[in-house]
Amino acid sequence: MPWPHQHIIPAQLHLQQLTYYPNISSPKKAQNPPIMAAATTKPLIRFSAVVVAWAHTVCALSAFLAALVIGCVLHYEKIVKNEHFGYPDEWFPSVSATIGDRYPERSIFQIIIALTAGPRFLLLFLSYLRLYRPTGVTSIVSLVTGFIRTVTCGGWVYITSSDDHDAHDIFMISYIVLTIPWTVTVTLLTSDKKLRSKRKYTALVFFGMLVPLVYLFIQHKVHRVAGAYSYYAYVEWSLIFLDIGFDAWTIVDFKDLVIELLGTETGIEFNTVTEKPLEKPQLLKPAFKRNAANQLSYTAIIVNTINSFVFWSVLTALFVCVWFFPLWDMGISGFELVVASVFSPVFLVIPQFRHILGQYPQVSRLVSVWAGIGSYMVAEPSTRLLVISLGAFAGSISLANELWYLPRDLIPGYSATFMVGLLLSTIAKFAFWTNNPVWPILNRDTGGANFGGLLVGTLAALATSIPESHPEKHSRPSQSLVLSSLGFAGLLFSLLAMLTDSSTIILWVWSGYPVTGPIPVPHGVLTMLAMAVGTFIGLLKPRLVAGWKFFSFGAVGAIVLYEFHGWTGYAGGWCYALWLSAISPVIFGNSARFNPGLVFGLGFFWFILIVLAHVWIVAYAFVPMGWLLRERTDIVLGTSVVMIACGFRSAEKYVIPEIEAKSEPKEEAKAALFATFIWKIFNVLTVLVALSCMIAAHRFPFHKPQPYHPEEKLMTCGIWTIHFGLDNDMWASEHRMRDLIKDLELDVVGLLESDTQRILMGNRDLTQRIGEELGMYVDFGPGPNKHTWGCALLSKFPIVNSTHHLLPSPVGELAPAIHATLNVYGEYVDIVVFHSGQEEDVEDRRLQSLGVRDIMGSTDRPTVLLSYLVTEPLQGNYNTYVSEESGMHDIDPSDDDRWCEYILYKKLKRTGYARISRGTITDTELQVGKFQIGSSIDETYSQTEVDEDKVAEGLRFPAIFHGEGVREHHFHVFNRPKYFE
Template structure:
């Protein structure tokens, strides 16, 4: 699959290269630009793919790689040249060329010195005014991009904070109502309020920082309340800015492009923080948060906006994109738009749909990979380096957005639908390719759909827009949380319905925006044309920096990632564990992966099964904390059933190479869908099978019976040594217990441990060394269960267990559990139940 993809990318890259080389911008400006963008977008996956598939120890390849380094340097000059031209263009936007008849005399006098030389208009100790204007434009652009990043940070954190409460209540908590804060912009139907918020937008951006400062609140409910208030102010401020700029086409387009660049920056920052956002309310200094720095930068950016708005002259209103542009005033044009050919509800549906699309699937560069992941060896793309390709696709879409006729054309819409369909119905690489097309399309139509809503009455348009977004968010959750919400079963495991509805809504918006694309032709000579050109130039520069930053971050993460290696290779031993981690949110609503890393490292776990692990949804913040654990500690990762499979997730971390794996959706006719990973690992040269599974709830006994029966079948039919790490929901010595261990031909790690209900460890064909239970330390509400094993040369001799125990002094030092967890332990982690590890002969 990957080889075919690389071939297609190579052909597309070659053809597009010919497109911009042989078709100049003078011949066909649009074709030239599109082919160059396609070429640049294809270059990154082509280069990374060639490196990935090249033999690392091939002498011939090593010989020519020095030229590769030089080639990267040489071709990077193109990027520098484009960036320089884009910035230089800003200097010339204020120039005017005048043709003057000087036959009758000089058109103007040039001051000269007494020696006859012309004097410099600007003294040497002064800076050129054009250069100052460029710096001011750049400063303003960067400030607003950062404020857009803050908006996306608060938007993507709101549902994550809301999720904490039903997670602990195991049902509707009431805090879900905070989702409706997003409809706050409907108050912009009050015209004086809208004008005040737009005029003093910098002040309101400062007020919105209460959402970023919410990390100071230790109480989860207060933190959620502050975040919701901040988001409500922020989204209302952005909408007020757009609606008051609707009579100034250039300013409106500039603001929308900045908003899109803010999403790109959000993706880059999350890549640098292993899919967390350093200014989220679940972050603080202890787990890698930069909240204070984020607030300071936001205050500085807001002050810049305030000062610039005070000192800048008010723009002269011009007709916007309405068909009534010949009306005597902007307000009459807007009114005509709302009642003319354009439809307010189609505009609202379109932008509400694309906002959901960008939030659900493209607020993290690895989201579409986790929606489409499959079992080994056809696992699909890894977040590093392929997250760069995701960001490049979004960037390309934003750059293409200026071509309204293209982005609102029916053929282009069909391409977007095909990409969405491939993303929905395929898996691994093919689904990822579809996701890239889907992301490119969503980002490219966003500006047109955003502009469309501004030409209609704010109250009903914005209310419908954000209610559309909210309903899609709820539907997105109901597909997996159907057991806990009213009406949930109707959307059970039906993400394809949600995405079909999404594309229909976006289609409504595109049909509506296409009319405005036609009206664009009437306004080529706008008063604010220089603002449009400036905004697009700065967006191209910002896009370049975004891609370069993502490449550097990906390279740094690849270089710094720890190579997986077992803790005790000399003894041929490994420690396996099962742990339910509640979506990496601790008991106090802080991101918990740093604390998880510490205890996993100290327990020297070689194979870890983590349950309730799928956090690639809106309600979990589109996070993939496993990237952090894998790179920081050195693990191979099997993400488990993809997000598109509608489970709560089970994940495998392994110090040993994963030879193959299969993702199971266990029988669940009544309750929530149960998941399992069946993986074969290369453990010191011997294939050993592992299962990581999470059975259904206590309320669904028939589901649990069917699920346990299926797990037993998988284990019984495998010829390899086996370790079971699962969440079973039964007491020892009950019928399901015997189904699992007896029918599965497995041994319970300690049948005398009667104090178990959820988590169990089983094994066969290995020498069992020890067993320990470690308290959770408030990272979650579930303990860590661990077992130590040794690989043996004759697995059949160890198919059945001996339960004779030995004292720790009889165990080799390299096979013992760490002593730091004895007594009071560390950071709330200690050996409990038995208060010490148990050791066995085998």
Template sequence: MPPKLGDGQEVVAFSGAWISWAHTVVAYAAFIGALITGLYLHYHKIVENEYYGYPEEWFPSVSATIGDRYPERSVFQVFIAMTSGPRFALVFLWYVLTARPNSVLPKFVAGVGVFRTLTCGGWTYVTSTDDHGWHDIFMISYLVATLPWTLGCIALSPKGNPKALRYRKILAGSFFGTLVPLIYFFIQHKVHKVAGAYTTYAFFEWALILLDVGFDAVTALDFEGFELVVRDIQGTSRGKAQRVVDTALEKEKDKPVSLVFGSGFSWSEAIDAAADVYNGYIFWSMLTSLGLTVWYFPLWHMGISGWEAMVMCTVSPFLLCSASFRSLVIKNVRYVHILSLAGLLAYKVKTPELRLLSVALGVSMSCLAWSATWYAERSQGARLEARTLAWGMGLILSSLAKFACYTNNPIWPIMHAENGGWNKTGLALAVVAIFISTRRSTDNRGGYEVAGVPRGSAALAGLGLGALFFGMHSLLSDSSTMILWVWEGYPVRGPIAANGVFTMLAMGGGIVHGIYLQEKAANWVSVGLLGLGAYLLTTYSHWTGYLGAILMAVELMSLAFPLIASGARLGPLAFGLGFLVYNVMVLAHVWVVAYAFVPGGPLMREHTDWIMTATVLFIGLGIYNVASTKNNGTLRPRPSKVGPSRFKSYYLYALMVLELLAISISYLRFPTNDYTPYHKDEKVITAGIWTIHFSLDNDMWSAERRIRDLIKEMEVDVIGLLETDLQRIIMGNRDTTQFLAEDLGMYVDYGPGPNKHTWGAALLSKFPILNSTHHLLPSPVGELAPAIHATLDAYGEDVDVVVFHSGQEEDPEDRRQQSEYLAKLMKESPRPLILMSYLVIKPQEGNYNTYVGEKSGMKDIDPSDWDRWCEYLLYKGIKRSGYARVSRSTITDTELQVGKFIVGQAEGSDERINEEQVPEGQRFPATFRGEGVRGHQYHVFDEPRYYA
């Protein structure tokens, strides 16, 4: 008779530690076996990359080792397949070890473990040669999942095994620490093309593999307390029982992280948190769109238009000073939020004036609703913190959306389906989020039993809040803003746009700092660090300046809760004053560059340092005021029914998701730098100049895609773009060059940054930029004139290009001095040179003879073209073969001018020839002849001109 269930004969029993050892040995065998095989059979091939081979590069990367070559690829795949069994068992045992009732974290970590295992199989068996897209998706997913897996394992590590916890912390710290030099040497290889950098990168890449597998090997110390038993319950086995006795496992005790994540999981509360964060995203999306829609009007008026008054719509919280109105708003805050959606519906309004009014209504209602919510929740510490967390994380989500969409927010009113907008989706989600977020009732007295007058100063609170709002908006609403503050051209010596993930990680770090160390966040040390960050960012360039950016991101986000909580305790007046101070600072930070067009402008000329100093000082005053309101004994708060940790966990889950998305987008956006000119066989450089009017077209729509289409169809290899500095509140903190460079496959130099007080000049090139220097030309009276002087590697020869925007017609002395400066710069260049410029001159008159002639050594691309005033193409030391003028359609107020040049040939003559005499590869596209396409056609001459 066979034994009963559970009473069968024990066939085999072994320690759970063997699962860990099996996983470790087989995983290491996969990588090391492939490495040994590759080094033996294909050494010179696997150490070679796109730039160098042996002996400059002498050690292979992981991807080169386990890639497409037989048999090392097969060696790797066989052992990785063998690893899958122990791997799934390891994840299962870890869950069994750490699971406890009503705790969601063990389930989450187990799910991540399974996900990592599956995605590992994805990038292992689908190589980049098989399908580059899916290989990248699997690889990114695996790397992104590594962060929650590592942190989750550390958080759940049993306290009874301190040795295992210590090893995990050492290996995890080493793993994440290795990422810094790994990224550095990858940039040295990919961007700077430094010989040997890829070999150094390879060593750090292999170190990551060893550390990653080693981290999971530590489970052997935890699994010693497990015994895995195979039991024969039907008596069919003839095997012998084996047994290994292990020690008992101590139960895990609560830790700081577990206090937040250890409680039960509720989908309802998770959805509430997600809705709150999205509601915060809506606020920031509308606020950041206000300046952008206001900017359209002074842009076309070339001065004050009157519509600038709409920026004052944010002071609507002053209305809450009326007790009856305040009570009405708080009781009906859901409907105020619904009214604020006028700002999202604005994209449906075609008339620019009415669209701005719709945005202003939305922003006004949103500021009113959020201020009322903060005030109403002022005694409910956990709920006020949750609302503030959602508001701050909404800024991160807004920045993330812009990071994914090349600095355009897809629900802005300047976006629609044709230029990449997601307005309908964003609006639908906003409606759902508002109904969910506002379903929790709010006490119209804010949960307080009034027993006196609050202490503290509403004026100081308003100064602190205004500076906080301004700092977050001006510096953190786009991940690339502070990167461009420290950008100084080529060679790259600091962060690039794809490194914007570091800004968002720092913002997330600030939120975590604010959650766990609120008392320490609101002190003079934090204000000092904020001041240090402002000083470094304003004074230094490259990585040193960006360190200041990181400090500012952390401190601004961490100081949000104490400043908002202080303002809430002092009443609605603090929020009204806060938004008023914010408006004044917004105007001031526009005045520093627009001084030539505004009353009293010269007083603020080029004084970004004043703005940064005021930001730090005002926040310092707000923090000074926090102590008074925090110790306020005149109001008795009602206790919250839900513990604060319960609120925090869901927001931290959301924060983790946002940061992982940022890492993934950064990986996808890292430049490939494998760009090819349009007509490389003919050694043609097609160069162009275009004033793009801040990428807003005549109808107030974002124009990046239309600009892209014309540049691409005209086959432009090198182009100078003017009026391109959009990294201010009034321009939406955007950067058109990111989209153009990455979509068209071009190197980009943004030119003098936002802290250099110009309207911007940018260079995009299909050819590598060997070196570039930024110039601010003499401007004693009018606006600063920016220039970029760059050296390109064009078909193996060094060719110089200059992009330049001169001063306005009203400032003749500025333009005279600028012409002298630029003529000297061009004369001193020993290389062939092309000038792509905005000169504000008449051909053959005045300063034209400084730019063209003996003083500069430059020639006009077409001296007979008398119908010019602003844009000019000049050249020296290179053959000019063609010239065309292309109409702008409704994109901007200036045409695109394009010239063709032949590298390695002498300048040639001014004799014009017929197109039939020009080789096919040196001709302009026929697409734009006659009526052209989309409103673009060859005009003035009605066809391109060619020269012998």
């Protein structure tokens, strides 16, 4: 423990002729050390430390109140005005408008707040002396965070939003974040119970006020409610007064503390003296410590469940954001290295580090929340990724260390809450159309609920506890640590790959129309039911779950899932999901017997390897040695099951005890307590399953889709390569995609690069929100176990039949296609959605062109091809697609500025064609064609164009895309749409 300079006495406590030094474990008689030689000298200055507390409080309040009064007197209507409303709709100024917008209030505020700096730093130092404890690091954390927090306060005070909006926000957010450890540590270090209670409730009210603050800001910013900003200002000013009020409690804390300035032969010494005896400082007990019984309470269940929710949210977000970089680089980018952040448990081999995190589990949990979920506040993609990786680092180390420190008989309960947290995250994705609402690819504009997750996660992190335990005394089994680490890695990977979204298993067995199996809504509820049942069985029947018969049940389920489609394949997937959800007590309980740095460090290493293998099976064309795992989902799935088998083998002699009545009263009490816990878990699971049913009922599409222009019998078709639903700035793009598709009045749209049902893409389904909110039938296309980048079809018209194709690809990436038949105004029309292979694989593209030609030539019905062809117009493979064999014609042969996207058609009357700029949504434009059904067909496929004013209103493209367009989307290349006879 570092001490101040030798001439500064940390705390000289006069206790009945005894002098107590905090770095000595017990009081001793005064030895008159050299630094006390001047103790008998008359003080030059002697005053109560309360003066410092009062000076800080008065200066801080005066600064804000002076600015408020002067601002209201001189510029009232100007400072209450905001971007939407002015007086009298708004009547109370915000803090930022008051202290930063106008002279002279801005200057007066800054002058007075500068006067606060002296008392502030002195207050920090005196609080450190007053609250210091000889054990633990809490005192140091308090001092350091208090100092940095003060500096960040200066940042947002002296750099206003009008000076530099980003810098102001960064300092402000940092200040609020640092308020958490500052208030927590000061409260925990306070020895007086009444004062500690006052500080605690002041802090709780402060953080509680953040909820109405966010709500009112949304009312103002998003819904533009008149007066909302004035109410927001009330809450904002309340936070200022609560913040000052928390520090004002030092007036009470310092009432018996006196500051003396002593003159000596060598100079001046600073001394603090307490004027009444104090009890010997006790060792600080870790924050929120609870006994084992409390770990089985509803409160502990909720806290651990939320912590698990945060863990899964951050882990899945890490991979989604990593994917952004190789996606743009078309290969390994270097940013993939951040996945090694989950390897963090290896640091737990250091006993001191392990001990600190065991004493203060709140620290790593807070870092996980604020770095993982809070990273949405960072706009720049690479920086956001690095912040997220810090959250993943802290989350992984929290899981490992908490399992290590837990008493063995509590691990089954902890494992259950871990699974409940996973179920909660899956339900959240079910409610938000397969996006986790706290992911950092979401924000307020893209449907995120980041701040709510940040607040709830923070409260759970602060309430995290580990019961008193002595893990060093745990027995060490003889089974292999390596086998245990493999089991942990296999389970974690399997849960991540298959159960982080309720639609993943369903899309594995999806084979198109007519529907012969489950669909994501409402049948995603069945997957979540399997997770709930499995979690409950894992607690209720531990002997059954730990046996090899139950293992065989899960392994057979995985085989059936892989081999079959429709309801048969899903039945296997359902059993597999139940099995994975049940076995966490076996895997976790066994792994927790080993040194956490070794077993979990090694476990996360295996986990990273199998995640990379999971990526290699589809990205083989872009990664080194990709051919080794090309299209080998069977190997990856089988390996994960074998890894779990290794965990079972390691735990073979260790079977989680069933809760049975023992002869000893103590054991009977423990059995009864755990039995109660099981039913608490049952109640929580029941509520969550009921919630998922309500969400399914809310999302289920009860209304039949309707085309935009039935009176003209018009079918508007589009093709768009959507780049996996991440825009150019790493934000989810479903909202913006939906809006553009709606504005263009597309009846049929093909989406390419749309399969995001993988770990690296977050196990998402981009078609769900768009399909439901625009009222369209959806064909996801070849499922995630077909190893393609995906193609999808959305249609306002019923999909009568659809067939999924994998075109020949002997060298490069697989080329997916959908051949669907639609009922368009009573007439069958075929739609083919196709994504060709990459440019480098010439033979692949030639073979694929022949395959698609045969698909189009196999039907005599009217047909439209919505495609990504990778060819020059009128050259090479183009003449295979547009040929007598296919019967297809180019929507506009004169458009020579194409390479990727093409629209071809036959036996339809083409009326219009347009190219729409992409904005920042993706890297590819949206091409659109208009066709009339049932009209006479010009067999010569005339290329005669007509002016827009000669085209019927119902056949025209929306006028909003002329000129500069809307939201960066406008007609481009020709700068207008084309219309044909």
